[in-house]
Each structure stands twice: as structure tokens, then as C-alpha cells.
Amino acid sequence: MKKELQPPKWIYNILERFCDPYLWEGISGDLFESFLENVETKGVMRARLIYIFQSLGFLRTKFKRKEKRLTNMKSIWLNYFRTSIRSIKKQKVLFGINLIGLIMAISCSLFALVYIDDELKFDTQQSDVDRTYRLYKRYINIPENVDHLTYETSGMMGPTMKDEYPEVDDFMRVCPWWDKVIISYKETNLNTENFYFVDSTFFEFFDYELIQGDPSTVLTVPSSIALSESFARKLFGDEDPIGKTVVGLNEIDHTVTGIFKDPPRHSSLQFNALVSWSTSVPGLGPLRFRWMNNWLAQGIFTFVKLENNADPLALTEKLPEMMQNHFEERADQYFLKLMPLKDMYLHGDNIRANRGMKSGSITFVYMLGFSAFLIFLIASVNYINIALSRATQTRTEVGIRKVMGSSRKQLMGRFISETFLSTTIASILSLILVIWFLPTANMLSGKELPLMAFLQPLTLLTLVGFIFGVSLFVGTYPALVLSSPPISTILKSSNGVVGSTGWFRKMLLTLQYAISIFLIICTIVVIRQTDFMESKPLGFDKEQVLILDVGNEVRPKVNVLENELLSHPNILSVSTTRSTIGTGSYSTTVIPEGNNDEINTRIFGVDQEFFETYGVNIVAGRSFIKNSIADSSNLMVNQAMVAFMGWEDPVGKHIRFSAEGNDLPIIGVVNDFHIHSLASDQIEPMILYLDVVNQSYTSVRIGNGDLKETMNHVQNTWDQLAGRTPFNAFFANDWFNEQYEKERKLLKISSIYSFISILLCGLGLFGLTALLLQQRNKEISIRKVLGASVTSIISMMNKQFLIIILVSFLIAAPLSYFLISDWLEQFAYQITVGGVPFFLAGGLTLLISVLIVSWLSIRSASVNPSENLSTE
Amino acid sequence: MKGTNLGELEELILLATASLYDNAYGIAIQKEIKAKCNRSISISTVHAVLARLEQKGFMDSRYDGMTPERGGRRKHLFRVTKSGQKALLQVREQRETFWQGIPSIAFEK
Numbered sequence: 001m002k003k004e005l006q007p008p009k010w011i012y013n014i015l016e017r018f019c020d021p022y023l024w025e026g027i028s029g030d031l032f033e034s035f036l037e038n039v040e041t042k043g044v045m046r047a048r049l050i051y052i053f054q055s056l057g058f059l060r061t062k063f064k065r066k067e068k069r070l071t072n073m074k075s076i077w078l079n080y081f082r083t084s085i086r087s088i089k090k091q092k093v094l095f096g097i098n099l100i101g102l103i104m105a106i107s108c109s110l111f112a113l114v115y116i117d118d119e120l121k122f123d124t125q126q127s128d129v130d131r132t133y134r135l136y137k138r139y140i141n142i143p144e145n146v147d148h149l150t151y152e153t154s155g156m157m158g159p160t161m162k163d164e165y166p167e168v169d170d171f172m173r174v175c176p177w178w179d180k181v182i183i184s185y186k187e188t189n190l191n192t193e194n195f196y197f198v199d200s201t202f203f204e205f206f207d208y209e210l211i212q213g214d215p216s217t218v219l220t221v222p223s224s225i226a227l228s229e230s231f232a233r234k235l236f237g238d239e240d241p242i243g244k245t246v247v248g249l250n251e252i253d254h255t256v257t258g259i260f261k262d263p264p265r266h267s268s269l270q271f272n273a274l275v276s277w278s279t280s281v282p283g284l285g286p287l288r289f290r291w292m293n294n295w296l297a298q299g300i301f302t303f304v305k306l307e308n309n310a311d312p313l314a315l316t317e318k319l320p321e322m323m324q325n326h327f328e329e330r331a332d333q334y335f336l337k338l339m340p341l342k343d344m345y346l347h348g349d350n351i352r353a354n355r356g357m358k359s360g361s362i363t364f365v366y367m368l369g370f371s372a373f374l375i376f377l378i379a380s381v382n383y384i385n386i387a388l389s390r391a392t393q394t395r396t397e398v399g400i401r402k403v404m405g406s407s408r409k410q411l412m413g414r415f416i417s418e419t420f421l422s423t424t425i426a427s428i429l430s431l432i433l434v435i436w437f438l439p440t441a442n443m444l445s446g447k448e449l450p451l452m453a454f455l456q457p458l459t460l461l462t463l464v465g466f467i468f469g470v471s472l473f474v475g476t477y478p479a480l481v482l483s484s485p486p487i488s489t490i491l492k493s494s495n496g497v498v499g500s501t502g503w504f505r506k507m508l509l510t511l512q513y514a515i516s517i518f519l520i521i522c523t524i525v526v527i528r529q530t531d532f533m534e535s536k537p538l539g540f541d542k543e544q545v546l547i548l549d550v551g552n553e554v555r556p557k558v559n560v561l562e563n564e565l566l567s568h569p570n571i572l573s574v575s576t577t578r579s580t581i582g583t584g585s586y587s588t589t590v591i592p593e594g595n596n597d598e599i600n601t602r603i604f605g606v607d608q609e610f611f612e613t614y615g616v617n618i619v620a621g622r623s624f625i626k627n628s629i630a631d632s633s634n635l636m637v638n639q640a641m642v643a644f645m646g647w648e649d650p651v652g653k654h655i656r657f658s659a660e661g662n663d664l665p666i667i668g669v670v671n672d673f674h675i676h677s678l679a680s681d682q683i684e685p686m687i688l689y690l691d692v693v694n695q696s697y698t699s700v701r702i703g704n705g706d707l708k709e710t711m712n713h714v715q716n717t718w719d720q721l722a723g724r725t726p727f728n729a730f731f732a733n734d735w736f737n738e739q740y741e742k743e744r745k746l747l748k749i750s751s752i753y754s755f756i757s758i759l760l761c762g763l764g765l766f767g768l769t770a771l772l773l774q775q776r777n778k779e780i781s782i783r784k785v786l787g788a789s790v791t792s793i794i795s796m797m798n799k800q801f802l803i804i805i806l807v808s809f810l811i812a813a814p815l816s817y818f819l820i821s822d823w824l825e826q827f828a829y830q831i832t833v834g835g836v837p838f839f840l841a842g843g844l845t846l847l848i849s850v851l852i853v854s855w856l857s858i859r860s861a862s863v864n865p866s867e868n869l870s871t872e
Numbered sequence: 873m874k875g876t877n878l879g880e881l882e883e884l885i886l887l888a889t890a891s892l893y894d895n896a897y898g899i900a901i902q903k904e905i906k907a908k909c910n911r912s913i914s915i916s917t918v919h920a921v922l923a924r925l926e927q928k929g930f931m932d933s934r935y936d937g938m939t940p941e942r943g944g945r946r947k948h949l950f951r952v953t954k955s956g957q958k959a960l961l962q963v964r965e966q967r968e969t970f971w972q973g974i975p976s977i978a979f980e981k
Contacts, residue, residue: 023923025935026948030898030915033942057916062923 005044007035007051015055019063027058076410077417083397084418091390095422097767098383101760102426105372105379106466107434108756111441112372113462114453119360121266122345126207128305131169133312133338135302136351141333149337149351152298155291157336158199160326165318167310172205173277174198174269175292175300176356177249179549182725183227183273184247185235189724192231194271194356195249197280197292197300203260205305206269212242213258219276222285226258228272247724248275251552252286265448268345268357295327303341312338364746371753374515378757380474381512382764383419385505387478389771394482411483412476419475423467431463444748446741506804509768513808513845514815516761519754520841521816525833526750529824530743532831538736539673539683541615544707545732546700546714547580551725554718558695564717565698570705571713575613578605578694582735585675590687591656592645593663601641602684604675605691611670613701621651621668624690632690634667641685642669655687677739678829699732762848769797769853773860781865790861797857801849809842878963884909885921886930886960890952895937897947898922922950930956 012028019027031054038047088095123129135158136151158171175197182189199205203215210218211229218226225248232241241256248254254275263270279285280292291297306312316338323331339348346362348354394415401411434441435454442449453459550558562574579585589598608626611618619639624631635655642650654663672683702710718727773780780793817833824830878886888904889896902918905911925931932953935946952960 023919023948025945026898027919029942029945029947030919032945033899034915036941054915057914058919060916060920062920063916 005036005039007032008048011052011055015058018059018065020065023063027063031055031058077413080414080417081421083414084421087394087418088421093770094386094390094767097763098386098422099426099429100763101379101382102423102470103430103433104756104760105376106423106427106430106463106470108372108375108753109466110430110434110454110459110463112368114449114459115445115447116365116369117458118266118447118449118453119346119365122358122360123266123268123341125264125266126341129342130340131306131308131310132205132341133304133306134341134344135304136337136339136348138335138337139333140335150298150353151301151348151351152353153300153302153336154295154298154327155293155300156295156326157322158302158304160322161304161319164322165315167307167315168304169307169310170201170205170305172199172202172303172305173292173300174303175280176271178355180728181249181273182247183225183231183235183254184724185244188235189726190231190235191726191728192273195273195275196269196271196356197277198274199277202274203258205303208263208267208269209261211259211261213260218258219274220278221255221257222276222278222281223252223254224257224276224279225254226260226274227256228262229259230262231272232256232259248273250287252279254279268359270358271356295330304338312340361742364749367746368749371519371750374519375753375756375760378512378515378760378764380470381508382760382767383422383474384478385508385764386767386771387415387419387475388481388505389768389775391482398483408483412479415479415482416471416475419479420467420471423470423474427463427467444745444752446745505768506800509764509801509804510808510811512761512764513805514811516754516757517809517812517841517845518816519750519757520844521812521837522820523747523750523754524837524840525816525820525824525831526743526747528831528837529827530740530747533678533740533743533827533829534737536678536829539616539671542581542733542736544702544704545581545614546702546711546729547582547732547735548698548700548714548718549728550576550696550698551722551728553725554722555695557721558698561698561717561721564720565700565714568710568713570703570707570710571700572703573609573613573701574698575607575609576692576695576698577607577610578691578696580697580699581614581675581732582730587684588657588687591659592641593653593655594645594647599644599685602675602686604686604688605694606688607690607692607695610699613699614673615701616673617671619669619671621666623668631667633662633664634690635664636668636670636688637666638670638683638686638688639672640683641687644685674736677736679739679743679827682828758845758848761845762852765801765849766852766856769801769856773797773856777860777863777868780861781863781868784861784865785869790858793861794854794857798850798853801853802846805842805846805849809838809845813838813842878959881913881917881921882925882930883960883963884911885918886925886952886956889922889931889950890957890960893951894949895947896950901950925956926950929953930959 016024016028031051034054035047035051038050042050126132134151135153136149137153138147138149140147155173158173161168162171177195177197180191180193181195183192183195184190198219200217200220202208202219203210210226213226218224225246227235227241235241235246236244241259244256245253246256258274260274262272276285277292280287280289282288282290282293292300306315316336319336320331323334323336327334339351345358346360346365348359349361349363398411401414406414431454435451438449438451438454550561554561558576562576565571565574586603587600588603589600591598606624608624610616611623621636623636624634637650637655645653647653650666650669653666655666656663670688674681674683700714714729715727783793817838820833820837824833884905885901888901888908892900892904898915898918901922902913902915905913922931922933926933930953931950933948933950936949937947938944939947
């Protein structure tokens with residue numbers, strides 16, 4: 001028979017399973033006969049269709065297979081369910097341990113899942129996300145020992161790429177301003193957090209929604225500004241903002257031409273004011289920022305949109321050629337690359353200068369997911385271990401069920417249904433718990449996950465997935481083991497361990513402990529590193545130093561400000577400098593005495609009061625003298641500079657700023673002090689010079705008096721001098737602490753995870769020991785009767801766990817050492833790992849375990865032996 | 873007596889089965905009814921009614937007659953039983969009684 005002449009097999013199979021076997025031959029025969037006839041008259045296709053419809057007609061109870069076996073299945077399952085509830089009730093402590101474990105595991109996983117899902121959503125809502133890229137570069141400068149990735153590009157790169165390469169469809173330049181910009185309208189002055197210069201095609205390039213204004217022209221005219229909905233409401237209240245004039249950066253008047261919807265939460269670009277790029281172009285706009293529009297300056301960000309199907313790699317390969325043609329002097333230092341827009345948020349961790357944009361960290365995402373998985377493993381192990389240990393208790397039940405004719409499959413169903421019950425309860429409680437702790441979790445992780453993220457279909461589906469997945473994954477193995485013993489062994493003896501599960505249980509326990517020790521070691525190292533960075537002496541006194549951003553308005557009156565501030569008894573010293581802690585710094589090339597080549601150093605302009613204000617020590621020579629004109633051509637250096645040059649006696653040595661420049665003498669040496677985050681920057685050789693012209697930041701050393709009252713004085717002084725510039729000040733130590741935000745976030749999360757892991761391990765051990773003791777209580781009683789002491793019983797119980805902990809320590813220590821060394825690599829200043837974290841983690845685990853086991857053993861050993869032995 | 877009441881479809885199928893005698897199986901019955909009454913009954917309905925009639929005892933069945941058109945399957949052949957015959961006769965008599973009692977004037981012209 002030809003193959004085409006077969007009716008559809010699938011429906012045939014379904015029907016065959018469904019129909020009563022006696023009727024089936026007649027039915028299938030009739031169907032086939034009618035099918036063949038239809039093939040003749042109506043063609044194969046229609047015949048098949050008819051066959052399917054006819055078959056469907058047979059799906060009625062009249063033809064259903066009548067199975068006697070099925071009839072009492074319902075009551076059997078009901079019975080399983082009831083037995084499960086009973087066994088849960090009987091073992092409240094064990095059930096509690098399992099439940100806590102499952103709740104922890106499911107909560108952690110659920111949170112991690114929602115968090116990761118949320119992180120992955122960033123920037124994906126842009127319609128052209130697949131062909132939009134962000135330009136970044138690798139900056140290699142061998143003499144200066146520079147090799148890093150940075151987002152900084154020049155203003156000419158975007159336009160040139162569009163002009164010269166047909167596959168570049170469009171470009172977009174974005175220049176987020178470095179600090180807050182004040183926007184003023186009439187009497188209202190507001191700080192914008194994120195003030196961007198953007199090309200006129202911004203609203204066409206990206207999908208951000210413009211509420212008022214024409215997307216194609218809104219940012220064309222110089223001095224145009226578009227504001228976010230919420231910002232405009234704060235600035236204008238109920239007035240219509242369009243066409244109004246506001247004062248912005250550098251006191252320039254801007255005309256409001258558009259209002260846009262606040263950027264969505266899932267957007268890396270976060271801005272509340274957009275200014276037209278033409279504003280900055282010399283000859284066009286009032287700002288004349290040449291550095292935003294030439295090749296040399298590297299301060300702006302560039303996005304490009306490629307044609308459909310264009311290969312970004314092929315384009316990247318052409319970019320050195322563009323650099324060679326237009327910017328030859330940097331062609332061997334800047335290597336341009338393209339970062340897909342959708343990866344920008346998570347994968348830009350190691351690319352510098354991502355100012356004014358939100359970013360996540362793929363490392364953190366991995367860590368979160370991995371930790372959740374580990375917790376999950378620990379909880380699963382607890383569950384399996386405890387379930388296996390209960391074998392002796394369930395064997396009677398299994399035996400009787402088997403005698404009554406229950407099959408292995410059914411018995412497995414009995415045990416899986418118990419797991420199912422626990423998991424369902426745990427899942428529901430987890431959801432409640434996670435939602436309950438959402439504000440805390442948000443605070444810890446620095447994210448704003450909305451409540452709705454936990455009630456979306458994905459989350460709820462996952463929860464259902466958890467229930468079934470865990471029930472099968474965790475429940476199957478114990479079910480297999482528990483249902484395995486042959487009837488004869490069950491009914492013969494009333495003791496002994498089922499199957500050869502002893503070694504398996506020990507393996508699981510080892511795994512569990514290894515995970516826990518691993519997490520604790522990592523946490524301890526993170527704690528120590530963060531603590532090290534926060535407490536390492538910085539070379540100056542970081543406490544009680546307030547730094548004020550003077551701004552353009554107060555700059556001319558900075559002497560008045562200083563004097564006014566000093567008039568307060570609790571203000572000990574005031575210094576005004578071009579840059580200071582937390583405000584960036586400058587570098588230059590110099591030719592020091594005894595060196596023929598230029599070297600790269602930090603250069604730091606200070607006034608005479610700087611050293612006193614910051615408590616920086618002069619270690620050799622002298623400091624700058626107040627009102628000394630001669631000192632304006634004298635220099636000071638830091639110890640790193642001395643060490644770098646290998647000078648024996650640095651005072652009196654000379655430094656030149658260029659080959660033709662004057663020799664400037666060194667009059668003093670200061671101790672090394674940090675001006676950057678300890679996480680990212682080493683102390684570099686530094687030259688200090690007297691600069692009382694460029695004054696941008698006023699640093700105030702506050703004494704130990706009433707801080708609040710002093711702050712009021714500073715604030716009042718500011719308000720008297722400043723009209724429209726808001727008070728903008730921060731403490732030096734706060735700034736340093738902010739630098740370690742990322743580490744602190746990691747610290748919090750890893751602490752929580754390791755706490756949960758040790759808690760779960762402890763609980764698991766508790767349950768397991770309790771069960772073991774229960775099974776062996778006769779043995780223990782007999783030992784006691786024969787003269788064993790409580791101590792010997794305790795050591796007997798502890799011995800087996802000690803070996804397990806030792807083995808897991810041996811597994812966890814090297815693994816965590818590798819991970820930790822890798823993590824520490826990124827820090828400019830890092831702790832040496834040493835033995836402490838390992839001993840601490842191992843010791844802690846050991847201590848907790850010994851305490852648990854001993855306590856339970858004492859409790860069980862102190863029972864009067866007659867109580868245990870009198871029953872049989 | 874509820875059991876002996878025949879539905880209209882049941883009656884048709886009983887009649888078709890009887891008239892086909894030794895070759896009364898699903899498809900044949902379906903075709904017979906199509907030919908005689910021009911009614912399309914789905915094959916599953918035919919089978920359902922056959923099964924019901926067998927349950928009521930109006931029919932019995934056997935398997936016989938393997939043919940290649942049926943992919944080597946035997947036919948499920950039905951035959952009207954004595955009580956089936958009785959039921960059919962009863963229906964017929966009931967109707968006859970009615971027909972005889974109707975005055976010719978009852979139908980409008």
C-alpha cells in the first residue's frame with residue numbers, strides 16, 4: 001500500500017488509546033473504509049481532514065475504554081494526601097526545617113529571577129535596538145602605562161562615520177554634563193541631575209516620547225531646551241512651558257521647545273533636560289565649546305545606527321582607517337569599537353567614563369543567580385537527606401501498602417505527593433515573603449523593583465514551575481529509595497538502614513557544607529576588602545571636612561566667603577582650590593631633574609591653607625607661605641614622586657614642565673594622600689603648586705563643636721552670597737564611602753546569602769542528627785547502661801560529621817581562593833587573602849555543627865535508659 | 873415500559889440493519905440510510921446508536937469478514953434480535969392503529 005494512503009497517524013493513536021478495545025476494530029475499520037473511499041472521490045487532503053473530523057466524533061463516553069483499575073485511583077490519591085498531612089503533622093520539626101529551607105530557596109531564586117529579568121529588560125524597548133551601537137575605544141599608551149576601555153569619544157567621530165561609511169545610517173552624540181546644572185525660571189532654581197547635550201535628531205534616533213513639540217525640529221535651533229514632564233512641572237507649575245525662557249549652563253538663556261515623558265525605568269539614558277547640540281557649536285550657538293566639536297577632545301558619547309544587515313564587526317575593522325585619515329596623531333592609541341545598545345547596560349562594567357547613565361553589572365547578575373542556585377542546592381540536599389533518613393519510619397507504611405498490592409509507581413506517587421504538598425505551601429509563603437521584604441531588598445540591591453514584577457505571568461508561572469520542578473527533582477530520588485525495599489526485608493526485621501544510602505547522604509552533606517564554607521569565605525574576603533578600603537589611612541584627615549562647590553556666581557566673592565566662614569569659632573581652617581577630593585584632578589607631563597624624558601604626573605593646585613585644612617603632613621622642607629610671591633614659582637611633591645625618582649634629598653631639586661621651560665625648585669615634600677577611590681586608582685607621583693586664581697571648591701575643616709549649628713552657619717553664609725546657585729556641599733569621608741557603593745552592595749547580598757546558607761546547613765544538620773539519634777536511641781541507651789559516658793556518646797556522634805566538614809573544607813577552600821583572587825585583582829589596593837578567612841569560615845562551620853550535634857546528643861543521652869528500653 | 877420505546881434514529885438503524893441482513897456494519901448502514909432516506913448520519917453517531925441498541929438487547933453482533941478495504945480489519949456485523957424484531961413490529965402496529973383511526977377528512981387538501 002502506498003504511503004500517502006494512510007490516514008493521519010496521530011489521531012488514530014489517540015483514538016486507539018481512547019476507545020474500548022472490543023469496539024475499536026469495528027470503528028477503525030469503518031473509518032479506514034470511509035477514508036479510502038474519500039481518497040477516491042475527494043482526494044487525499046480532504047480525505048484526511050474528514051478522517052480527523054470523523055475520528056473526533058468518536059471521542060464520546062459511549063466508546064470510552066472502561067477500566068476497572070481507574071475507579072479507585074481517586075480515593076488512593078486522597079489517601080496519599082491524607083497520609084502526607086499526617087506524616088507532616090507527626091514530624092513538625094522536620095517539616096519546619098524542610099519548609100524553611102524550601103521557602104529560603106524559592107524566595108532567593110524568585111528574587112534573583114525577577115531581578116535578573118528586570119536587568120535584562122534594559123534598553124530593549126528601543127525599536128532599532130538591534131542595529132544601534134555605542135562607540136567606545138580601547139586607549140593604549142605604552143609610555144604612560146595606559147591601557148583601558150572608555151566610552152569617551154570626540155565630536156567628529158559620529159558625523160565622519162556617517163559621511164564616509166554607507167552602512168552607518170545615522171549617528172547620535174550625547175554629552176551628559178559632569179555635574180548638576182541649575183535651571184532657573186523667574187524665582188525658581190532647580191538642579192537637573194542629568195543634563196544632556198544631544199543632536200537634533202534625538203527623538204527620531206531613540207524612541208523617547210515627546211509630549212509637546214515636533215520631534216524633528218525640537219532640538220534644531222541653538223539654545224533650545226527640552227525638559228522632562230516632571231521637571232517642567234516643578235519648574236513651571238501650571239504654566240505652559242513652551243516658548244518660555246530659562247537660564248541654564250553658564251548663565252545662557254534657553255528657550256523651552258519641547259516636553260518629553262520622563263525616560264522609562266528600563267532606560268540607561270536618564271535625563272531631565274536636553275539641550276540642542278548646535279548650542280555648543282562655535283559660530284552657531286552661544287556656548288562655543290570647541291572641545292565638543294573637534295577630533296582632539298574626548299569627552300562626549302557617540303551612538304550609531306547601522307543599516308539593516310550591516311555587519312558591525314566589518315565596520316569596526318574599517319575604523320582604524322578613519323582614524324588614520326582624520327586623526328593620525330592618535331591613530332596608534334585609540335582603537336574604536338562598537339557596543340550593541342542592548343548589551344550596554346549590563347556589559348559595560350569594565351568600560352570607563354560612563355557618566356550620566358544608569359548601568360548594571362553582569363558580574364552581579366551572575367553572582368546573584370549563582371548564589372540563588374547554591375542556596376537552592378543546599379535546601380534540596382536538606383530535603384533529600386531528611387527524607388532518606390526517614391526511611392526507617394516509613395518502611396512499615398511502605399510494607400503494608402505493598403502487601404495490599406500497591407505498585408512501586410504508586411508508592412513513589414505517595415512520596416512525591418508529600419514533597420508536592422510541602423513545595424506548594426513553601427511557594428505560596430515565599431511569594432508573600434518576597435513581596436513583604438521587597439522594600440528591604442530594593443534598598444539592599446539599590447534597585448526599584450515594582451511590586452507588579454512579582455505578580456506578572458512570568459513570575460507566577462515560574463512559581464508553578466518551581467512547585468512541579470522541585471517536587472519531581474527533589475522528591476523523585478527519596479521516593480525511589482523509600483519505595484524500594486522488598487516486602488520480605490521490611491516484614492522480617494524492624495531495624496537497619498534502607499538501601500545503601502549512607503554514602504550518598506554523606507556526599508550530599510559534604511556538597512552542602514562545601515557550598516556553605518565557600519560562600520562564607522567569599523563573604524569574609526568581601527567584608528575585609530571593603531573594610532580595608534574604608535579604613536585605610538588616606539594620608540589626610542577625612543573626618544569633618546566639608547567641601548563646597550563654589551560655582552560661577554560665588555567665585556568672585558570667594559574671599560568674602562572664606563572670611564565669613566572663618567568667623568565661626570567651630571570652623572578651624574578654610575582652603576579654596578581648583579580641584580580637591582572627589583572633584584577629579586589634572587595630569588601633566590614634566591621633566592624632573594636627573595631625567596631626560598617626560599614623565600606623566602598628577603598636578604594639584606593648592607592654596608596655602610590646604611595642608612592645614614586637610615591635615616596633610618609636610619615630611620621634608622616647608623609648605624607654601626601665605627602671601628609669598630616667590631612661592632608661586634616653587635613646587636612641592638609627594639612621597640610617591642620622590643620614590644619614583646629615587647631622590648635621596650628631594651628638597652632643592654628642580655622640575656621643568658617642558659624642555660624649554662624654567663627649572664622650578666622643590667621646596668617641600670608632603671606625605672602621600674589619596675584623592676581618588678582606593679578601588680580604582682593607585683597613588684601617583686604628584687606635583688603641588690600654588691594656585692590662588694582657579695578657585696572652584698572651598699574646603700572647610702570643622703572642629704568638634706556643634707556640627708548642626710556650624711552647618712547652619714555655612715548655609716546662611718552661602719545664602720547671603722549666592723543668588724541663584726543652590727547650596728551644594730559634601731563631606732570628604734562621605735565621598736570616599738560612596739566610591740565603595742558597588743562593593744557594599746555585593747557585601748550585603750553575599751552576607752545575606754552566606755547567612756542563609758549556614759542557617760540552612762545548620763537546620764539540615766539539626767534535622768539529620770535528630771533523626772539519627774532517634775533511630776539509635778536504643779543503642780545509646782544500651783551503651784549508657786554498659787557504662788558509656790555522655791562525653792563519649794557526644795564524641796561518637798560528632799566524629800562522623802567532623803570528617804564531612806573537613807572534606808568539604810578541602811573542596812571549598814581552593815575553589816573560593818581562585819574566585820576571590822580573581823575578584824581582588826580589580827582593586828588598586830587589595831588585601832592579601834591570607835589564612836584568616838579560611839580558618840574563620842571553617843571554624844565557624846565547625847563550631848556551629850559541633851554545637852548542634854552536641855546539644856542534641858546531650859539531650860538524647862541524658863534520657864533515662866529505661867524509658868527507651870522498656871518499650872519494644 | 874421505557875426500554876421498548878424506540879427513538880426515530882434507532883428505528884431507522886434497526887430497519888437498515890434488518891434489510892442489510894448479513895452485511896450490516898457501520899459504513900453499510902450509514903450508506904443504506906443515505907440511499908433510502910437521503911439522510912446523512914455521521915459514522916460515529918451510527919456506531920453510538922448501534923452500541924446503545926446492543927445494550928438494550930435489540931441487536932447482537934459478531935466480528936467477521938476481513939477485507940483489504942478495511943486494512944485487514946474484520947467487520948463488526950450486527951443482526952436484529954428477536955426482541956429487536958418485536959420492538960420494530962410494535963412500533964409498526966402502533967402507527968397502523970393510528971393510520972386506521974384517522975378520518976380521511978383530517979388532512980386538508
